[in-house]
Amino acid sequence: MGAAASAATPDAAFDTALPPALVANKHVDAGDLRIGYAELGPADGEAVILLHGWPYDINSYAQVAPQLAAQGYRVIVPHLRGYGTTRFLSADTPRNGQPAALASDVVALMDALKIRRATLAGYDWGARSADIVAALWPERVKALVSVSGYLIGSQEAGRKPLPPSAELQWWYQYYFATERGQAGYTQYTHDFARKIWELASPQWKFDDATFNRSAAALDNPDQVAIVIHNYRWRLGLAEGEAKYAALEQRLAQAPAITVPTITIEGDANGAPHPKPEAYAAKFVGKYEHRTFTGGIGHNPPQEAPAEFVQAVVDATHL
Secondary structure: OEEEEEOOOHHHHHHOOOOOOOOOOEEEEEOOEEEEEEEEOOOOOOEEEEEOOOOOOHHHHOOHHHHHHHOOOEEEEEOOOOOOOOEEOOOOOOOOOOHHHHHHHHHHHHHHOOOOOEEEEEOOHHHHHHHHHHHHOHHHEEEEEEEOOOOOOOHHHHOOOOOHHHHHHOHHHHHHOOHHHHHHHHHOHHHHHHHHHHHHOOOOOOOHHHHHHHHHHHHOOOHHHHHHHHHHHHOOOOOOOHHHHHHHHHHOOOOOEOOOEEEEEEOOOOOOOOOHHHHHHHEOOOEEEEEEEOOOOOOHHHHOHHHHHHHHHHHOOO
């Protein structure tokens, strides 16, 4: 199934006032982390967990979360490891950015908050984590909304070379594989993030206030370590933790996703992403794909919030 969702033009979105910030004023100890998160809506509402990507933060959902809360959902928006107010509980824990670790954080958060099942929605790193939880722990996921669809990968898959035009899009992955890249990201974290925003959403005319509010989350003391490890792990240049090995073995089999799912793609996504027809068969339950039109890039919840809200609501009723 497929559908096109028309979004507000980038210029129209730019003309609106900056929405009120999401504030991660709650914390809970979950697994290796003390996770900082924002919570909106009734405590007894149906749970929705919104997962951000790199290099963004929870304010990607500054318009989405209140709209969902107003419809009666209990909305949880956590900072990922290495972002915002989320911290490791121990200085001795590896600053691990491998996908299985990030997805396990979501399950640990649900356990800590005593959420048995939730609808998961995300983009970029957040979509990958949501996909993994849906694939490995389907009993915990009522529905899934995933930007750019099926993003589950493995180190083995990452070893396969791509055509040059595709490799070019991953320039920062190779940059981060070097010591120069780690030093550069450390020194120019905000400048680097802004460049990624511009490349990933070339038609999104975000302003300084919008960017600076999210970029503050990148000042987390573990940001550089998590990002560098994530991209080096993908290339097989960094080891993961043994406790995630069994999960990674299952993920290397590219498991199908059985939960009700809506996948999303922006018609102007400038970041590396698969075509919808390439992953549709991986979703074997109730499934729908939507393309957001009007110059929407890599961050649909912030660029097309009304359409993203509708996708989440519709997914819960598939």
